[in-house]
Amino acid sequence: MIESGSHRPGVFARDFGLPDHTALRYEQPAPALRELLPSYAVLDSEEGFAHTDESWMLPSWAMIWIILAEAPISVSVGNRRYPKLSTAILYGVTSRAMPVISNGGVTIAIDISPLGWARFFRESAETLRDRITPLEEVLPAELVEELVHRLYYSDRALEVKGILDDIFTRALPPEHRDEPLIADIMKIVTAKGTTDLRAAATQIGIQPLKLRRLSQRYFGFPPKILLMRARFLRVFLEMMISPDHAHEAVLTSVYFDRSHFLRDAKRFLGMTPRQFMDMNVEYLTAALRARRLVLGVPTPSLDVSPPAADILETR
Structure with missing residues (x-):
């Protein structure tokens, strides 16, 4: 397996809590890329161990996967099943x-x-949400070929960050005209306590209809869904990473009551939090812990980029 850990100083793989026969690296991209590509991860496991066969991914922003495993990987996204992912x-x-x-x-x-x-990407994030698309359909073929080739012939561990930094820095397009508004919307949908979307839209100087349109175009969903997702993950990830701690104070600071939290769990997990945590999520939990150690936040969907000086607290 690969060497677990990170290039970030002071981060040690022993603190990830990885299950046996698995490995993991988390890396912070180069400064010019961090607001665009918040993190890199390398996931690995040994063949033939039942507890490594099934894992879970939580809802989040978009993600590129380069699959170097020889055995097929299958994923279900809602009602869509992808029995054998391409590279x-x-x-x-x-x-x-x-x-x-x-x-x-x-x-x-x-x-x-x-x-x-x-x-x-030129495509609307709404069009490609909750689905998997071959990468060559949405990025230049030569970029995809270079990614696959260089990663395949790398050590698949310590060399990965440098390869990805190099490829994406050279491929970096000019700044998009909507980026200032996108950054403002990121603050809205990741802020603790934001509930009044009309007031939030006014604060950043746009109409609620435009807020919704931009949110669907670049974030994949209307802002209300994104707020609900962030609210749920903020509580649930603490439960996963620190299951022995009391979480009632965190839950009640965000939700009106436990039934409200359970409704969100049904929406975003498809089951109760306890049912999800009773499944094979040890590797997922280690990955959440590792990302928080490397980047300060366990999932990119809770990142605030750029760092918000003025978070919208409206609750």
Whole structure:
């Protein structure tokens, strides 16, 4: 397997809490890329161990996967099932937890923020949400070929960050005209307590209809859905990473009551939080812990980019 860890100083793989027969790296991209591609991950597991065969992904922003595993990988996204993923794929922005079936091998993931979507992709994020698309359908073929070739012949561990930084820095398109508004919308949909979308739209100087249109174009969903997703993940990820801690105070600071939280769990997990946590999520939990150690936040969908000086607290 690969060498687990990170190039970030002071981060140690022993703190990830990885299950046996698995490995993981999390990396922070080069400064010029961080607001667009918030993180890189390298996932690996040994073949033939039942607890490594099925894992889960939580709803998040879009993501590129480069699959270097020899055995097939299958994923279900809502009612869509993808029985054998191709080598280079794009996950659109997702709104449901997704089961992943594999049998060992390396996969490299590149997270894409809404700012990154505006910069690298012409398609609407709404069109490609909750689905998987071959990467060559949405990015230049020569870029996809270089990604696959260089990663395939790398050590698939310590060399990955440098390769991805180099490829995406050279491929970086000019700034998109909507990026200032996209950054403002990111602050809205990731802020703790934002509930009044009309007031939030006024604060950033746009009409609510334009807020909705831009949100669907670059974020994949209307802002109300994104607020609900962020609210749920903010509570649920703490429950996953620190299951022995009391979470009632965190829950009641965000939700009116527990039934409200359970309704969101049904929407975003398809089941109750306890049912989800009773499944094979040990590797997912280690990945959440690792990302928080490397980047400060366990999932890119809770990143605030650029850092908000003035978070909209309207509740």
